[in-house]
Amino acid sequence: xxxxxxxxxxxxxxxxxxxxGLTITFLLPRLMPINPVDGYIGQLQSRxxxxxxxxxxxxxxxxxxxxxxxxxxxxxxxxxxLKRIVFSFDFGPSFTYYPQPVSxxxxxxxxxxxxxxxxxxxxxxxxxxxxxxxxxYFHKKKAASILEFVGILLYPIPYYILxxxxxxxxxxxxxxxxxxxxxxxxxxxxxxxxxxxxxxxLPGITLVLAGFGWNILSMKALAVATTEExxxxxxxxxxxxxxxxxxxxxxRNALLPQVTALALSLGMVFNGALLTEMIFSYPGxxxxxxxxxxxxxYNVLYGAITISIIAVATAGLVIDLLYPLLDPRIRxx
Amino acid sequence: MTIETxxxxxxxxxxxxxxxxxxGNLLWLLNPRLxxxxxxxxxxxxxxxxxxxxxxxxxxxxxxxxxxxxxSGIHLLGTNSLGQDIFWFLVFAVRNxxxxxxxxxxxxxxIATAVGLSAGYIGGGFERVVMLVVDTFITVPLLPILIILGxxxxxxxxxxxxxxxxxxxxxAWDARTVRAMALSLRExxxxxxxxxxxxxxxxxxxxxxxPYVSAYMVVGFINxxxxxxxxxxTLSVIGLSKVEVPTLGSIIFWALNYxxxxxxxxxxxxxxxxxxxxxxxxLFLTSTGFxxxxxxxxxxx
Numbered sequence: 228x229x230x231x232x233x234x235x236x237x238x239x240x241x242x243x244x245x246x247x248g249l250t251i252t253f254l255l256p257r258l259m260p261i262n263p264v265d266g267y268i269g270q271l272q273s274r275x276x277x278x279x280x281x282x283x284x285x286x287x288x289x290x291x292x293x294x295x296x297x298x299x300x301x302x303x304x305x306x307x308x309l310k311r312i313v314f315s316f317d318f319g320p321s322f323t324y325y326p327q328p329v330s331x332x333x334x335x336x337x338x339x340x341x342x343x344x345x346x347x348x349x350x351x352x353x354x355x356x357x358x359x360x361x362x363x364y365f366h367k368k369k370a371a372s373i374l375e376f377v378g379i380l381l382y383p384i385p386y387y388i389l390x391x392x393x394x395x396x397x398x399x400x401x402x403x404x405x406x407x408x409x410x411x412x413x414x415x416x417x418x419x420x421x422x423x424x425x426x427x428x429l430p431g432i433t434l435v436l437a438g439f440g441w442n443i444l445s446m447k448a449l450a451v452a453t454t455e456e457x458x459x460x461x462x463x464x465x466x467x468x469x470x471x472x473x474x475x476x477x478x479r480n481a482l483l484p485q486v487t488a489l490a491l492s493l494g495m496v497f498n499g500a501l502l503t504e505m506i507f508s509y510p511g512x513x514x515x516x517x518x519x520x521x522x523x524x525y526n527v528l529y530g531a532i533t534i535s536i537i538a539v540a541t542a543g544l545v546i547d548l549l550y551p552l553l554d555p556r557i558r559x560x
Numbered sequence: 561m562t563i564e565t566x567x568x569x570x571x572x573x574x575x576x577x578x579x580x581x582x583x584g585n586l587l588w589l590l591n592p593r594l595x596x597x598x599x600x601x602x603x604x605x606x607x608x609x610x611x612x613x614x615x616x617x618x619x620x621x622x623x624x625x626x627x628x629x630x631x632s633g634i635h636l637l638g639t640n641s642l643g644q645d646i647f648w649f650l651v652f653a654v655r656n657x658x659x660x661x662x663x664x665x666x667x668x669x670x671i672a673t674a675v676g677l678s679a680g681y682i683g684g685g686f687e688r689v690v691m692l693v694v695d696t697f698i699t700v701p702l703l704p705i706l707i708i709l710g711x712x713x714x715x716x717x718x719x720x721x722x723x724x725x726x727x728x729x730x731x732a733w734d735a736r737t738v739r740a741m742a743l744s745l746r747e748x749x750x751x752x753x754x755x756x757x758x759x760x761x762x763x764x765x766x767x768x769x770x771p772y773v774s775a776y777m778v779v780g781f782i783n784x785x786x787x788x789x790x791x792x793x794t795l796s797v798i799g800l801s802k803v804e805v806p807t808l809g810s811i812i813f814w815a816l817n818y819x820x821x822x823x824x825x826x827x828x829x830x831x832x833x834x835x836x837x838x839x840x841x842x843l844f845l846t847s848t849g850f851x852x853x854x855x856x857x858x859x860x861x
Contacts, residue, residue, distance in 0.1 A: 240695065247696040255705065256712060383844035385790045387797045388836050391812060395829060399821055406821070491698060498703035498794075505798050516704060517798055520711035528711060532704035539701050 230551050230558055241544045248536040252529060253308050257301065264291045266523060267322070318530035323522045329530035332515060337534065340511030343427055344500040347434035348489075354435070355442020356485060362443065363450025363481070364473045375447055381440030386433070386499040390506040393433045404429040410510050430507040437499055445488060449481035456480075483554055490546040493539050501535075591856075594849025600842030604835075608654040619648035620806050628825065637827050641818040650831055652806040654839065657789045660723050660807070664788035665781050667727040672734030673777065677765050679735070680742025691739070697732035703794065705729065710800025719802045726791050733787075734780050738773060745769050775854045782847035786840060793836070808836045 268287060272279055279287075292298050299307075311317045318329035355378075362374035384392075398406045410426060453459065454477055462472050504513030512531050519527035551557045617624045623643035631638040637646035679690040709725055745751060745768075754768050789808065795801040796809025799817075803810040811832045820828040 240692070243692055244696045244699050247693065248700045251696075251700065251705070252708075256708060379844070379848075380841070383786065383840035384837055385793060385840065387794055387809070387812065388833055391816070391829065392833055395821065395826075395833075494699055494701040497701045501701075501703050502794055502798070516707050520707050520798075520800060523711065525708075525711075528704075528708050532701075532708060535701045535704045536699075540699055543699060 233551060233557055234548060237544065237547050241540060244540050245537065248540065249309065249312065249533065250305075252532050252536065253305055256525070256529070257304075264288060264297060267291060270523075312533060318533070319526045321519075321524055321527050323519070323524045323527070329526050332527060333512065333530050333534050336510060336512050336515050337538075339509065340500060340504065340513065341538075343431060343434070343504075343509065343511065344497065347431050347500075348438060348496055351435045351438030352442055352485075352489060355439045356446045356482070358439075359443040359446025360450050360473065360478055360481070363447040364454055364477055366447070366451050366454070374443065378440045378443030378447065381436060382444055384437075384440075386437050386502050387506065389437050390430075390433050390503055393429060393436075394506070397429060397432075407508055427509070430503045430509050433503055433507075434500060438496060441492075442485070446481060446485060449484055450477055453477045453481045483550075486546060486550060486553060490543045493542050493546075497535060497539050591849055591853055593845045594853055597842050597845030597847075597849050600838060601846055604654055604839055604842060605658060608651055608658060611651045612648075612655060615648050615651070616645075617648075619644050619652050620804055628823070631827060637831050638825075640814065640825065640828050641820075641823070642814065646811075646828055646831060649806050649811055650835055653808050653811050653832065654835060656719070656806055657792065657808045658785075658839075660719070660792055661785035661789040664723050664726050664730065665784035667724075668731045668734055668784045668788075669777060669781050671727070671731040672780070673738055673773070675731065676735040676738025677742050677769060677773070680739040681746060681761065681765055681769065683746070687739075691736075694732045694735050694739075697729065698736065702729050702791070706791070706795055707798070707800060710795055719805045722792055722795065722801050723788070726788050730784065730787060730791070734784060737776070737780065741773050741776060742769060745772055779847050779851045779854075782843055782850070786843045786847075789839075808832055808839070 268284060268291070271287070272284070289298075297304065316330050318333075320326045321329050321332060324332070358374050359378070362371045362378075365371045394406070398404045405426060410423060459472055459476050462476050467476070500511070501513035501516065503509065504511045505517045508514060512535065515527060516531045518524070519531065621644070625635065625639045625643050625645060627639060627641055627643045629635050629639040635645050635647065637650065640646055640649070675690060675694070679687045679694075706725065706729070713721070751764060751768055754764050759767070792801055792807060793809025793812075796803055796807055796813050797816070799813055801807070801809065803813050812829065815825070815828040815832070818828075820826075
């Protein structure tokens with residue numbers, strides 16, 4: 228399999244995943260016994276003290292169904308749903324912030340989420356792999372097991388516990404960071420930029436800590452296994468220094484499964500980022516989703532989940548396409 | 561939330577069958593990690609299942625006691641702003657979370673094993689389609705979907721249906737691992753041997769492949785318990801699960817909702833944090849301990 232075949236196959240899978248993902252998003256809410264339109268009408272009816280006439284309700288229902296994309300039978304809905312998303316990226320208007328289009332809301336929030344998530348993931352991945360490499364390469368030394376212990380302690384802690392603990396520790400007991408983050412709006416100035424960084428530090432640290440533990444553990448396991456390989460022994464007999472063996476021999480080989488693992492775990496990393504945003508009131512996709520979920524703003528929810536699926540699938544694709552650069556075996560076949 | 565990603569490298573399956581466990585003596589399994597992990601699980605598990613029988617009142621009922629009492633002899637951890645005893649709420653929370661975790665893990669393990677084994681063993685076009693679905697379920701971020709479902713069925717849901725939803729979206733990781741193991745087994749000589757001896761597909765899967773995969777399944781099972789408890793708690797914390805039911809997440813939801821941080825009720829927030837970390841550490845140590853024990857038994861550690 229050459230590089231071209233590899234890329235073509237991967238892109239094929241990408242579109243299949245997108246298609247299945249979008250179909251699930253479409254079907255799930257429609258299979259649910261609850262109809263958001265009914266809920267919304269009920270809400271309006273109670274606000275109007277039941278004074279709405281039957282005709283008014285029928286009219287309202289048909290307008291709402293058009294807005295939600297619930298007109299026609301399931302297949303017609305499905306086709307128009309795909310058409311709207313693929314060609315015009317249109318999720319309809321938000322109901323809480325009518326008539327603001329959902330896509331605009333999401334595009335405002337996306338840079339926040341991506342900025343925080345990318346920075347935190349890269350830092351966690353690099354740091355975790357370095358610590359894991361050292362712990363694995365020197366796994367016979369006592370000091371290395373301390374490094375692994377850090378991983379064991381950090382890894383099983385769920386995101387939400389980590390986030391709440393960080394809030395408790397660094398914003399309440401030691402008030403280094405603000406309890407609730409404030410983010411300036413409007414034109415970006417150096418001052419405002421500093422504020423954004425300062426307010427993003429706490430959620431950022433939480434995300435790094437959360438990803439850190441797993442990277443240590445899995446890199447350590449891989450490094451231990453790789454250190455036992457014959458080619459590492461050969462390098463030692465050849466007279467290669469400890470540093471060369473660790474970086475050029477063990478790290479390069481142990482890196483490959485770690486890249487694959489990162490691509491596969493992106494969905495979970497993304498989940499964690501959403502949750503972190505909700506707990507820290509960070510103005511990204513996660514916060515939008517939480518507000519929308521509480522206010523029953525379904526168009527926003529569907530838009531956010533569709534973007535999430537596209538974002539995660541695309542990030543996975545990019546990582547996998549970088550793989551041939553790291554693995555010469557794919558390039559030279 | 562990357563709980564199940566530690567199964568990326570499936571344990572190596574050796575060619576020799578597992579040596580018989582001599583006379584039911586399971587001591588060969590024990591290593592320090594497993595010991596500590598099992599001890600934590602035993603204490604928390606037994607404690608949370610026996611203690612509720614002595615509970616003075618159902619802790620999920622609000623206004624049973626005076627509000628915001630400090631810890632004392634009667635209320636070990638004090639009471640919260642809803643007039644509930646924090647200690648008893650926590651005990652019930654551990655029990656409910658553990659029960660949910662075990663039930664979900666049962667469901668996930670059954671589905672994952674069936675899908676993974678059949679895909680790995682049957683192969684061909686069937687396998688390609690199944691793996692595409694599996695990869696999609698892995699790639700699609702779970703939390704947004706759960707948030708939509710949570711928003712739709714909130715209030716009308718039972719605690720059990722939350723579990724069912726987690727099963728529907730949680731089986732893919734395990735299925736992938738089981739299939740990877742089945743793949744490595746498919747080419748083994750003894751499978752062909754059984755084939756040539758006239759065993760049919762079901763018999764081969766049940767008698768030849770299953771015994772190999774079962775050791776791993778224990779580890780996968782515990783990881784899924786972790787995943788399930790974590791997912792439910794996550795939904796609870798943002799208020800989209802059945803928050804009236806005491807779980808490790810709902811207790812934090814109420815504490816955050818009543819601003820326990822601002823009113824200085826540390827215990828309300830710190831107690832569930834410590835309980836959760838201890839429980840998760842116990843589960844995690846048990847799972848890695850088992851893994852290490854099985855690996856050393858196979859001679860590949």
